[in-house]
Amino acid sequence: MLNKTEVLALRGRAQAGLRETLDFFADHAMDPKGGFYGKVDRDLRPVKEAERSLVFNARMLWTYAAAYRLLREERYLAVAMHALDYIERCFLDGDYGGGYWSLRPDGSPADERKYVYGQSFLIYGGAELFRACGQVRGLRLAKAVYALLEEHCQDETYGGYFETYDRKWNRLYESFNIPNPQAGSKALNTHLHLIESYTNLMRVWDDAALRAKVGQLIEIMSTKLLDLEYFHYKPYMTDNWGTTKSLFSFGHDIEGAWLLVEAAQAYGDRARLESCKPIAIRIADACAKGLDPQTGGMYAENEEGRIVKDMNWWVQAEAVVGFFNAYELTGEDKYLELMNRVWDYIDQRVVDREGGVFREWLSDAALPKEHIKNRYPANGWKTPYHNGRMYMELLERTEKWL
Numbered sequence: 001m002l003n004k005t006e007v008l009a010l011r012g013r014a015q016a017g018l019r020e021t022l023d024f025f026a027d028h029a030m031d032p033k034g035g036f037y038g039k040v041d042r043d044l045r046p047v048k049e050a051e052r053s054l055v056f057n058a059r060m061l062w063t064y065a066a067a068y069r070l071l072r073e074e075r076y077l078a079v080a081m082h083a084l085d086y087i088e089r090c091f092l093d094g095d096y097g098g099g100y101w102s103l104r105p106d107g108s109p110a111d112e113r114k115y116v117y118g119q120s121f122l123i124y125g126g127a128e129l130f131r132a133c134g135q136v137r138g139l140r141l142a143k144a145v146y147a148l149l150e151e152h153c154q155d156e157t158y159g160g161y162f163e164t165y166d167r168k169w170n171r172l173y174e175s176f177n178i179p180n181p182q183a184g185s186k187a188l189n190t191h192l193h194l195i196e197s198y199t200n201l202m203r204v205w206d207d208a209a210l211r212a213k214v215g216q217l218i219e220i221m222s223t224k225l226l227d228l229e230y231f232h233y234k235p236y237m238t239d240n241w242g243t244t245k246s247l248f249s250f251g252h253d254i255e256g257a258w259l260l261v262e263a264a265q266a267y268g269d270r271a272r273l274e275s276c277k278p279i280a281i282r283i284a285d286a287c288a289k290g291l292d293p294q295t296g297g298m299y300a301e302n303e304e305g306r307i308v309k310d311m312n313w314w315v316q317a318e319a320v321v322g323f324f325n326a327y328e329l330t331g332e333d334k335y336l337e338l339m340n341r342v343w344d345y346i347d348q349r350v351v352d353r354e355g356g357v358f359r360e361w362l363s364d365a366a367l368p369k370e371h372i373k374n375r376y377p378a379n380g381w382k383t384p385y386h387n388g389r390m391y392m393e394l395l396e397r398t399e400k401w402l
Contacts, residue, residue: 035086061125184236251315254322296341
């Protein structure tokens, strides 16, 4: 295992990266009138006319609440409360509950649809805020959204959750997670973030029905969504859990691996945890085949047997946590080496320091910095959630070795 000197070095590296990331979004993305700008460009200017996404704001709530829980610095709690205030004032639907998918800059709804994926981050962030400081508004938010998903979004026949609803919670047969209705009706991405959010809520709310739901999600992530031959997750499935497409995402696979173990640990059943550990290790092994042999970064996807060589920023963050999780479970140095390869790739190629100024992470390090994909270091999908959580997971996981 890591010796104390190595642990201290790892923690110093993680803490420096975390503070840099947190400060970037707090300094450049916060709108003093409420919430966060929809985009910030590489010149560090807010794009004030950009729409504002639920995912961005709810992830900011989770990230800064978690940062406060770990670092106990009031400035991070202030950002989390800034996010909660705006969510409650503008995103929440006062008539039908849940959060609108996006807002115009003036705070009015731009897209009133209710994606289960987006709602899950309200649960995740609200529960984390209560966990961090006992703020009951956070718990109230998380419990209210959880109740809505259980009332409206379950598949009562085959289990699991559907994707998309209108403002009044009537089901819609469309989703950004699934390219077309023929590809399926249930998405890995939604269930992955439900197990993440329900687990976090379970940490702060002792409720038998919620615990049962976490158990069901562990089962879904361990069996129905998992390809037990190749140990990759299936991205789209039909109502009755049939597979429709030969595609997998290295990033979602490695993220799902460590979230599965986290859920099983919180669930508290030893037999279930022991059954999940080898799954996480097998997924880590499968994902190691998705590393670029020259740079050490992780590719995005494999579609119909062909690797898609995009180098998405968030995939790298999840790979670091997933490989470190495998190292913790096995004690095998090869997983620590894999983690360090990806982390070195992040520092050398993904972190953007053009002109000596920290400009967050490039969205796709395989593309030139001026490419449109890299134009906005903060946007609806580009928040400190993945990379901030990477650093915080490393800090939490190594604390026991001090």
